[in-house]
Amino acid sequence: MLYPWLKIPYQEIISCLKFNTSCTVLLQSNSGCGIKKLYCAIIKQIFCKCKKDTIHYNFCLNCQLLSENRHPDLYDFSKYAILNKQIGIDIIREICEKIFYPPYYGDVKIILIQNLELLTNQAMHALLKTIEEPSKKTYFILGCKKINYILPTILSRSKIWNIFIKTSDSLQWLNDQGYTELKKTKIILNLCYGAPIFAKKMLSSNFWEIRKKMILILKKIFLKQASFFHLFESCQKIEIFFIFINSFIIDTIRYKSNIFLNIINIDCIKIVEYMSKICSICFLYQQWDFWLNFKKLNSEISGINKEIFLIKTILAWNNLIQDIK
Known part of the structure; x- marks a missing residue:
């Protein structure tokens, strides 16, 4: 289930992907806004074979493989970032070579890099080369917190969404979660730099x-x-x-x-x-x-x-x- 502030970006991104057989999407967001749920929803919508408009149903094989974290056509760089704290050129080359092979299921492949800042300069240039000449039906779902760290040439080739949460939306969501003391909630939200998910954790402690x-x-x-x-x-x-x-x-x-x-x-x-x-x-x-x-x-x-x-x-x-x- 998406957080309220992610629903509009989700609808916009899915509408954009409908008209592009290959596409690079870059999501810029701060920590504590639940962006991982948005990545999952976008990926599921691309892969799902039993969809109607922008709603998915959990019936197809693609959905099942995604739920088990073993979809062969999804290349997720998260594990490399956790292990190495940086993603080098060798990892990028290895994965990018694989995307030119036919997909295992259907006709779509997805490259997911949630922390683009973790790529070394060489790795970022290697990724750029692949983005410039992608294979058919290959989607790049990229994410970053500091957009000024990203190569301008990657930015120019990406459709960028800045995920911004209004304070009023955060306060309303926290109120709906049962934190109704407005002054206290405002202070905690400010301490968390406007991140409602972090604020909820702090309020529950x-x-x-x-x-x-x-x-x-x-x-x-x-x-x-x-x-x-x-x-x-x-x-x-x-x-x-x-x-x-x-x-x-x-x-x-x-x-x-x-x-x-x-x-x-x-x-x-x-x-x-x-x-x-x-x-x-x-x-x-x-x-x-x-x-x-x-x-x-x-x-x-x-x-x-x-x-x-x-x-x-x-x-x-x-x-x-x-x-x-």
């Missing part, structure tokens, strides 16, 4: 209760009645600590820049006001850059020493508080 404790401790810190280490003790998870701190860093930068509409912690404006007085813009950007570096290394390096980042952050904030008269 004990994050809100942890956040309440952290806000109380943050107030004590500014009164010099506690240290930033006590803030970490209240959550016990480095990732939660950084999410919490950096939401206030972003809010303070926005507040100092007179951008009030996009404040994340709308229930803590007084804390944001106080932070804007004691924190220089230089200090805030240093901490924000530190967080981005941590986030990048944490995703790229397994077993990274997170404690070093934690200690450096705590020391920086404690030194700032101690210097306040």
Whole structure:
């Protein structure tokens, strides 16, 4: 079942594919919008032999093979990305050679690359060559989060859909899921950068209760009645600590820049006001850059020493508080 915000793009893409025997579709989306369901729905609609308009029924052999993740005419690069974190030219060449052989079932083949950014530069050029001269009835279903990382020549040969979710649609969906407390839902959605699926996971956890404790401790810190280490003790998870701190860093930068509409912690404006007085813009950007570096290394390096980042952050904030008269 598709999420509400994916239904219109799905209909548009299927209508487009009806009039193209070979086609390259590129979906640009952020994390947490359920894009995998859209890939599955598009692929199923292309392969399904028992379809009527844009509705499919689960009866044909193609549908059965897809449900068992063993359709021989679907070339999914996801497993290579998981194993290697990057997709090299050899993998692209190996798969692209296979698509010129006749399909096992029917007359259609599909190449699925959900994270196009993971292709090396050589691999991307090899893919481009295949896209430029595709075999008949071959569909390329591509996806990316950062479209500026993709070769302009691939973009020019693709039909691009930007999957954008309106805040009102996200809030309505979360309300339908049973999260009816609007202010709380807005804050969590903002913390998740507008991703409703991530917001639902956070709302169903004990994050809100942890956040309440952290806000109380943050107030004590500014009164010099506690240290930033006590803030970490209240959550016990480095990732939660950084999410919490950096939401206030972003809010303070926005507040100092007179951008009030996009404040994340709308229930803590007084804390944001106080932070804007004691924190220089230089200090805030240093901490924000530190967080981005941590986030990048944490995703790229397994077993990274997170404690070093934690200690450096705590020391920086404690030194700032101690210097306040």
